[in-house]
Amino acid sequence: MTNQATKTANQAAYSVNVPNTPLRFLAYVCRNLKGYAFWAVLGVVVAQVAEFSAIYAISHLVDQFNSGISKDMQMQTIVFWGSIFLALGILDRVGWRASGFLGIALAIKADAVAFKELYSYVMKHSHSYFLDRFAGAISNKISNAAGNIADLIFRIMWDIIPVVMSIFVTLWMFSSISWIMGLVFFLVLSCVFFVNLQWVKSRRPLVVAYAAVSSKFRGAGVDLLSNIQTTRQYTNRAEELNHLSDIINDKVTKDFKQAYKGEWLMVVNGFFGVFLMSAILFVVYVMLKNDAATAGQLVLVLLLLARVGHSFNIMGQIMNSFVRRYGEIQDGLEEVLIPYEIVDKEDAKDLKVKDGNIDWNNVTFEYGPNRVFDNFNLSIPAGQRVGLVGPSGAGKTTFVSLMLRQHDIQGGEILIDGQNISEITQDSLRSSIAVVPQEPLLFHRSIRENIAYGKPEATEEEIKEVAKKAQAHDFIMELPEGYETMVGERGVKLSGGQKQRVAIARAMLKDAPILVLDEATSALDSESEVAIQTALQKLMEGKTVVAIAHRLSTLREMDRLIVMEDGKIVEDGTHSELTKSSGTYSRLWDHQAGGFLPE
Numbered sequence: 001m002t003n004q005a006t007k008t009a010n011q012a013a014y015s016v017n018v019p020n021t022p023l024r025f026l027a028y029v030c031r032n033l034k035g036y037a038f039w040a041v042l043g044v045v046v047a048q049v050a051e052f053s054a055i056y057a058i059s060h061l062v063d064q065f066n067s068g069i070s071k072d073m074q075m076q077t078i079v080f081w082g083s084i085f086l087a088l089g090i091l092d093r094v095g096w097r098a099s100g101f102l103g104i105a106l107a108i109k110a111d112a113v114a115f116k117e118l119y120s121y122v123m124k125h126s127h128s129y130f131l132d133r134f135a136g137a138i139s140n141k142i143s144n145a146a147g148n149i150a151d152l153i154f155r156i157m158w159d160i161i162p163v164v165m166s167i168f169v170t171l172w173m174f175s176s177i178s179w180i181m182g183l184v185f186f187l188v189l190s191c192v193f194f195v196n197l198q199w200v201k202s203r204r205p206l207v208v209a210y211a212a213v214s215s216k217f218r219g220a221g222v223d224l225l226s227n228i229q230t231t232r233q234y235t236n237r238a239e240e241l242n243h244l245s246d247i248i249n250d251k252v253t254k255d256f257k258q259a260y261k262g263e264w265l266m267v268v269n270g271f272f273g274v275f276l277m278s279a280i281l282f283v284v285y286v287m288l289k290n291d292a293a294t295a296g297q298l299v300l301v302l303l304l305l306a307r308v309g310h311s312f313n314i315m316g317q318i319m320n321s322f323v324r325r326y327g328e329i330q331d332g333l334e335e336v337l338i339p340y341e342i343v344d345k346e347d348a349k350d351l352k353v354k355d356g357n358i359d360w361n362n363v364t365f366e367y368g369p370n371r372v373f374d375n376f377n378l379s380i381p382a383g384q385r386v387g388l389v390g391p392s393g394a395g396k397t398t399f400v401s402l403m404l405r406q407h408d409i410q411g412g413e414i415l416i417d418g419q420n421i422s423e424i425t426q427d428s429l430r431s432s433i434a435v436v437p438q439e440p441l442l443f444h445r446s447i448r449e450n451i452a453y454g455k456p457e458a459t460e461e462e463i464k465e466v467a468k469k470a471q472a473h474d475f476i477m478e479l480p481e482g483y484e485t486m487v488g489e490r491g492v493k494l495s496g497g498q499k500q501r502v503a504i505a506r507a508m509l510k511d512a513p514i515l516v517l518d519e520a521t522s523a524l525d526s527e528s529e530v531a532i533q534t535a536l537q538k539l540m541e542g543k544t545v546v547a548i549a550h551r552l553s554t555l556r557e558m559d560r561l562i563v564m565e566d567g568k569i570v571e572d573g574t575h576s577e578l579t580k581s582s583g584t585y586s587r588l589w590d591h592q593a594g595g596f597l598p599e
Contacts, residue, residue, distance in 0.1 A: 004494060009548060016339065016356075018121055019337075020119070020333045020334065020337040021330070022329040022330050024559050025114070025145070025333055026149060028117075029113040029114045029117060029123050030106070030110050030113075030153075032108060033106055033109055036102050036103075037106055039098070039102050040098075040102035040103040041099070041100040041157065041161065041332035043095045043096065043097075043099030043103075044097075044157060044162060044165075045103060045161075046091065046094075046095035046098075046580075047091075047092050047096045047099065048162055048165045048166065048169070050088045050089070050091040050095060051088070051092050052166075052173075054085050055300065055304065056173070057085050057088065057299065058296075058300070058303065059297060059299050059300035059303075060081060060082035060296060061077060061078065061085070061296070062295050062296040063293075063297075064077040065077050065078065065244045065298030066295055066296075068571075074333070078504055083110040090393065098343060099157065099399055100416070103153065103154070103158065103370065104388075107149075107153045108150065109150075110149050110150065110153060111146065111147070111149055111150040114146035114149045115146040117146075118145055118336050118337075121203065121338050121468070122138060122142065124405065124531050125340060125524070126340065126341040126342045126406060126489065127339060127406035127407065128407065129341065130336040133219075134219035134220075134222060134425075135224075136218055136219045136221070136222025136223065137216065137218065137219030137252070138335075138336070140214075140215045140219060141215055141331070141332040141336050142333035143332070144328040144329065144331055145190060145328075145331075145332025146332070148329050149329070150333075151321075151325050151442060152325045152326070155320075155321055155325065156482065159314070159318045159322075160318060160322070163311050163314070163315060163318060163414070166311050167189060167305055169188065170304050170308055171185055171186060173300065174270050174280070174301075174304065177287075177293065177300070178283060178287060178292075178293075178559075181280060181284070181301075182531045184274065184279045185308075187213040188272055188275065188276045188279070191272065192272045192315070193310065193383035193462045195264065195268060195272075196269070199261070199265045199268070199318055199319070202261070203261045203262060203265075203323055204323055204327055204330075204375045205489065206254065206257050206258035207327030207328070208331050209257075209258075210254040210255050210258045210327070211330075211332075212331055213250050214309070215331065215439050217248060217251050219585055220247055221244065221465055222241055224244065227325045228357040237597060248551055256323070258327075262323070266317065268316060269312050269315050269466060273308070274306065276305075276309075276312070277305050277309060280301050281301075281305070281327055284298060284301050286295075294509065301440075302593055308557060321406040321553050341408070341409070342405060342406075342408050342426065344424075344425050345423055348423060348465045349423075349425070349428075351421070351424040351429050352417070352419070352423055353416060353514065354417055355382035355417055356365070356382040356416070356419070356513045356543065356544035357377050357379075357381060357416065357417050357544070358378075358379070358403070358414075358415070358429040358514070359380070359413070359414070360377055360379070360413075360419075360545060361374055361377060361412050361413050361414075361415065362375045362387070362412035362413075363375070363377070363402070363410065363411065363412035363413070364375060364376070364410050364411035364412055365374040365402060365407065366410055367408060368514075371522050371567070372398050373395060373398070373402075373409075374397050374566045374567065374568075375411075376412070376567065376569075377461065378544070378562065380544060380560075381544075382417075383544055384544060384559050384560060385540055385544075385545040385547070385560070386546050386547070386548065386557045386559065386562055387549065387558040387561045387562070387566060388546065388548045388562050389552065389562065389563045389564065389585060390563055392563055393415060394565050395564050395566070395567040397518070398567075399546075399564075400435075400518060400546065402414060402517075403421075403546070404433060405430075405515070406423050406427070408422065416429075416432070416458070426520065431512070432512050432513055432514055433514045433516060434511070434512035434514070434515050435507065435515075436500075436507045436515075436516070436517050436518065437518045437520075438502065438518045438519035438520075438548075440499040440500050440502065440503035441503075441511050442487050442494070442499055442503070444484065444486065444487065444488060445484060445487070446486055446487070446504060447482075447483050447485050448460075449567075450471075450502055450510060451463050451502060451507065452506075454505075454506040454507060454508070454509035454511075455511070458509055462509065463483070463505075464483075465508075466508040467483075469507060469508055469538065470501045470502070470535055471501055471518060471535060471541070472502055477496055477560075487502075503578070504535065508539050509540070512543075512544055512564060514542065514543060514545075514549075515537070515539065515544070515545045515546070515547070516546050517546070517548065518547075518548050519548055519549055519550065520536065520547070533554070552589055556575040557575075558574075558575070560573070560574060561573060561574065561575060561585065563578065563584050563585045563588075565584065569587050570583070570584050573582050
């Protein structure tokens with residue numbers, strides 16, 4: 001299967017229509033695992049039936065043993081019911097172990113599907129979504145939602161289902177002994193159910209609030225560690241610890257509220273359990289006094305009360321654990337599965353770039369309260385190399401963002417070879433544009449993998465060829481492991497210039513028809529810049545190029561320079577033409593310090 005076919009298959013495997021409530025999400029991730037779920041639940045049912053049948057068998061053993069006329073008959077009773085008891089015990093264990101193996105398989109597979117679904121979903125969010133959130137916080141939200149799925153499956157399968165079965169079977173057995181006993185159990189059970197339901201509803205907001213502050217704490221921790229060098233340089237360790245301490249204190253307060261709420265539920269359930277035992281024992285006492293019950297029934301009632309008492313004791317724990325997992329999943333889903341800000345149209349087609357013409361027609365774009373572009377017009381012919389010039393805030397970076405459709409415009413249209421980018425798929429648009437950003441972002445992978453990111457199926461020869469063109473091969477070969485050297489988080493093990501050259505090599509390998517250079521040489525020293533300019537010139541051949549640079553000397557060889565101020569084009573021409581015009585560009589050229597455009 002080709003790389004593109006694999007991409008298509010992987011994208012098709014994960015839908016954007018992911019349910020955003022915990023139980024529906026659980027059903028969604030288990031939609032292809034129904035066989036595991038059915039047989040695992042059946043194992044629990046078999047085990048529970050065997051266990052209660054064994055209790056029932058004990059009551060019959062006691063009654064028949066007491067009614068035995070001779071010792072031989074009593075021994076026959078013990079052997080008969082003992083054999084049944086043993087067989088049921090074996091069936092009980094087989095059911096649990098079968099459920100265990102199948103349930104574990106179900107949970108592990110569901111956990112994997114949940115993570116894949118959520119990461120697939122979150123990767124399609126717009127640029128704005130990630131600008132407004134910590135990467136660590138998003139990762140934590142996904143972990144809350146997907147990571148608790150397995151535990152939720154365990155709680156349902158091995159806690160809730162057995163307890164529910166235990167309660168209904170106990171109700172049936174009590175009723176078979178005495179309708180009064182069954183009625184008492186039913187009334188107490190109804191009260192327990194109502195109280196627990198209301199308690200869980202009142203606790204759920206507390207759990208969600210705790211999950212939210214917990215995510216906030218982890219996100220703040222990641223933010224601190226990511227900027228630890230800045231913290232040290234500015235000696236703000238105490239201030240950062242105080243900031244974390246405030247969040248931790250809030251986390252502790254919310255944790256106490258939700259945890260103690262759950263603990264009080266266990267106290268209430270314990271009270272109901274004691275009341276139930278007292279009422280049932282009183283009914284049995286009256287029945288025995290009136291010769292309306294047998295010794296076997298007494299044993300059966302005592303065994304059932306022991307189980308019900310245990311169920312009432314753990315019911316609070318089960319509900320506490322369940323609602324906590326439920327709340328954490330809900331908190332994660334609510335943050336991750338929000339509607340997309342930018343979506344492909346249902347009939348969106350892939351972009352077909354034949355020439356590389358770029359046209360902006362009456363484009364209007366507002367970012368928050370600011371109107372960046374108002375009826376903006378620009379035409380870039382195929383193969384033209386255009387430099388965008390202007391002070392910070394002029395709209396240069398926004399221009400690139402809109403061309404990549406990282407935001408949707410409010411009016412007008414942006415066309416590539418006559419195709420409106422709002423009517424084509426986002427993936428096909430971005431696959432047709434290679435970007436070398438101002439701050440090169442590298443994965444914590446090998447240099448070879450980072451370069452090959454532009455073309456995953458590239459051969460070793462192709463990778464080395466672009467590395468040489470990007471003036472990266474020599475420094476790579478000096479590293480201990482060469483192309484297999486791990487670059488560290490965000491490329492921290494490489495210098496700024498080295499990271500930039502790896503990013504340039506990656507763009508070269510992608511070989512897209514449209515090229516965007518966003519301060520592509522800003523991190524290079526003068527010697528490296530001179531060397532890389534030749535490679536960039538070769539990279540730009542036959543492509544439509546949009547370049548941004550504060551170092552105006554890097555743009556002087558461009559075919560055309562667009563000078564922007566406040567989202568408007570104030571000058572348009574070549575370097576030679578603009579320097580002679582005594583306009584904005586000429587003034588900027590004369591006043592730049594060290595070759596850089598002043599802010």
